[in-house]
Amino acid sequence: MTEIEKVIIVEGRSDKKKIESLVKEPVEIICTNGTISRAKLDEWIEALYNKEVFILVDADEAGERLRKQLRREFPEAEHLYIDRMYREVAAAPRRHIAAVLLGANIDVYADDL
Template identity: 75%
Template sequence: MESVYSEKVIIVEGSSDKRKVESVVKEDVEIICTNGTISLTRLDELVDELYNKDVFILVDADESGEKLRKQFKREMPDAVHLYIDRMYREVATAPKYHIATVLLTANIDVYAEYLEQRMN
C-alpha cells in the first residue's frame, strides 16, 4: 500500500537563498535552486518530479523573481507562493527572523530561536 506522506519542497533562485533557508528550516525539506532562471525543459521535469509533493515558491521581490514566479504559477498552479517583504528585495539578504516567519505561515517547521529574535 502506498503512503500518503507528502514531501515538502521549497524552490528558490540562488545558492545563497538556499543556504539562508536551510539555516532557518528545522524539518527535512528539499530545497531546489533554479539559479535565477529555468528552462522550459527543466520546468517540465520539475512538474513531473514534484507531482504529489507540497511545493513552495520563495523567490526574490524583484523583476527576475516575479518573472520566475509567473512561470511557476502557469506550470505548477497548485504550488504555494511565499513572499518576502519588498523592503528586503532578496531572500538572501532578508533577516533570518523574517524568512522564519514567512516559512512558518506555510506550516514549515523553523528553529524557534529565529522567531524569538523578532520579539527582542
C-alpha cells in the same frame, strides 16, 4: 527513509543556504539559478507531482518573472513572499524568513532568532 513531501523553489544558492539553516523539518530546496529551461521544468513537474510545493523568490523584477512562470507550471504551489523592502531572500533577516516559513506551516529553528 521517508520521502520528502515539501519542496521550496528558490532562485539562488545563497537563498538556499539561508533557508536550509532555518528549516527544522525535511524539506527539499531547489534552486532555479535565475532561469529554467523547458526540459528542466518538465523534469520538475514530474518529480514534484504530489508534493507540497512552495515558491519563495526575490521581491524584484526577475523574481516576479520567475514567479509568473512557476505559477503557470505549478498552479497548486503555495507562493511565499518576503517583504518588498528586503528585495532579496538572501538579504532578508533570518527572523523575517522564519516568520514567512512558519506562516506556511514549515517548522523552523526558533531558538536562535
